[in-house]
Amino acid sequence: MHKLISIFFTSILLLSCETNKSKSTENQEIDLRGNWEYLGFGKAISINDSIVKGFHISSVGNVPLSDNNLSDYFEYYTVDTLSNDTILLKDGVKTFKLFRSDKDFEKDIHEDLSNDPNYNFEVLWHTFNEQYCYFKERSIDWKALYNNYAPQVQSNMEPLPLFLLFEKMLGEIQDGHISIDVPDELEEAYENQTADNGKESNEDIPEGLEKRVKDRIVEKHLKTFGRFNQGELKWGMVDTHVAYMQTSNMISWAHYPIADSLSKDQFWSEWWKKLNQAKNHHDDVAEGTRFIMDSIVRTVADAKAFIIDLRFNGGGFDDASVEILNHFIHNKTEIGTKKVKLGGGFTEKQSIMLTPSERPFKGKLFILTSHETASAAELLVLGSKELPNAKIIGGTTEGVFSDILRKKLPNGWKYGLSNMIYESVDGVSYEEVGISPDITLDYPVRSKDFYEYLLEDVKDGDDAILKVIDEINGD
Known part of the structure; x- marks a missing residue:
């Protein structure tokens, strides 16, 4: 059961836990001072009266991280469960399990x-x-x-x-x-x-090509047009029956009160400032996504179909993908699981769940994909496979699902890696192979070739959008 945690500072650390099971408040004294290790993740923390020290840990030595104020640390996370030996910390759609440890993590810093x-x-x-x-x-x-x-x-x-x-x-x-x-x-x-050395990757996309392609699709097909966050998200009606939404990432969904009249550089400078100053940026992204999707779905409620164009979406935060899909379901739905590398095996699986929005879209859902569709955007594609009224059109996705585990080397260099297995409800991992569409279009895999293909294709009408129109007219 969810617990609301208040933190008080005395000579020892006291936590007052109020449960939803009873109107009475149960006070329990829990001394969190000491060392705690994450289950998986290769991370640990040490807590004293006011400071949380963090560490990246490995078998050859530990790397210290910046200290955090204790109150700030526990304000950032939602504490779902707390005992003398176990802490569950929730960060957006992720949950971390920590257990008390007798290891001295500072001892292994070299x-x-x-x-x-x-x-x-x-x-x-x-x-x-x-x-x-x-x-x-x-x-x-x-x-x-x-x-x-x-x-x-x-x-x-x-x-x-x-x-x-x-x-x-x-x-x-x-x-x-x-x-x-x-x-x-x-x-x-x-x-x-x-x-x-004159090195140039075959994957390099000519400057402006991606934007030109995305703008041409909107100009060619949308009869009405709207946007959020200076066009990072575009939406509108293809015709009276088909709604369309184009999103380039799963990061810029946080919706802050920033004047759209600012220049692009000024707008995004202010946006990133607010995101970095947020109490919890995952919460901001989830709340922003909910606000934006509520607005769009309310406007296009009478449409028979809704297109989510993820062909240019390289990912971001799972929170955005989950909140988007919440607007296309009518019952609580499991869309997959995830587990973390732990020794020679894995932690127990965590379910990824959808919860219906107040007014979900009632028509059909079409997801447009390509090899550019990756990471958190692939979670949305994976989740759509559990929706009976959804269909995927386009190319096979990239196949990179895991959250990025951020690490730091002793010399200060930072790096990231995949430590998490995402699986469908029936236990299939699409890592490296990607998710194949229900209706396949002959999209090139190389980025430059893909955008050049679409730029030519959209002249006579985007094949993916035309496929949706055919599907709706065929009903």
Whole structure:
């Protein structure tokens, strides 16, 4: 049962828990001071009277994180369950389970090795070895990569060659959720070197092409037109029977009172400022999505069909995908599960649930997809498979589902990896293979080719939208 937690500070930490089962308030003294380890995630915290210290942990050593004020830490999370030995922290649609530990996490911090190239390599490799969950699916022999790359690390290695080595090793996994971020000056040196080498990816999209394609689709097909957040989300009516919504990511759904008259740069500077200052940005995204979807669905309520165009959507927050789908169901619905890498196995599965909005759309739902459709956008596609009135049109999605587990190396470089398995209700993982559409269109897989194809296709009418119109007229 959900508990509302109030935090009081005395000589010890007291928590007052009020349950929904009783009108009376049950007070229990719980001393949270001490060390706590996340179940999965390779993370831990240490709590004293007023500060929460965070750590990334691995078998070869721990990396300290910035300290947090205790009240801020527990205000950010929703505390679902609390006892002397267990904490459940809810962050949007994610839940973390922490258990009390007798480990001294500060003891395993090796500050004297923080800038040692070999030590940073060992932390990176072992963190992936302990947390990454898709080596098998992506046909990667991680130990063989260790044998190949470890001998190339030199004790006097400069940062740029070390970064290039790390990037090359991680690039072999070919997972869109893997990244490594370095300081600006190192990133600039990297870009200068690649520019000098004349490297250009076949995936590079010519400047402005993506925007031109998205704008042409709207101009060609929408009789009425609306937008939110300076056009990051566009919507309108194709005709009297078909509504359309185009969204490029699952991040910019947080809806703040910012003047739309501002320049694009000014608007998004202010938007990111508010998101970063939010008490919980996941809550802001969920609430913004709910507000926007309520407004759109109310306006197009009489339409027979609703198109959600995810062909250009590279993902973001699951919170947005769940809230969008809540507007197309009439009963509480499970759409999948997720589990986290834990040792040689996984944590127990968490269900991903939809809860109907107050006035859900009553017509048919069509999801447009391509190989550009990824991450949180794929969760929406996965969820739509559990809706009896939904159909997927377009190309197979990219196949990168996991939340990104953010990590930090001893030298301060930050990186991300996949540590979570998403599965359909019937236990199927679409990682790496992607979700195939119900109606397949011959979209190119390479990004540049895909956008050039659509730019030509939309001249006579977008095939995907025309397919929806045919489906509706055929009823």
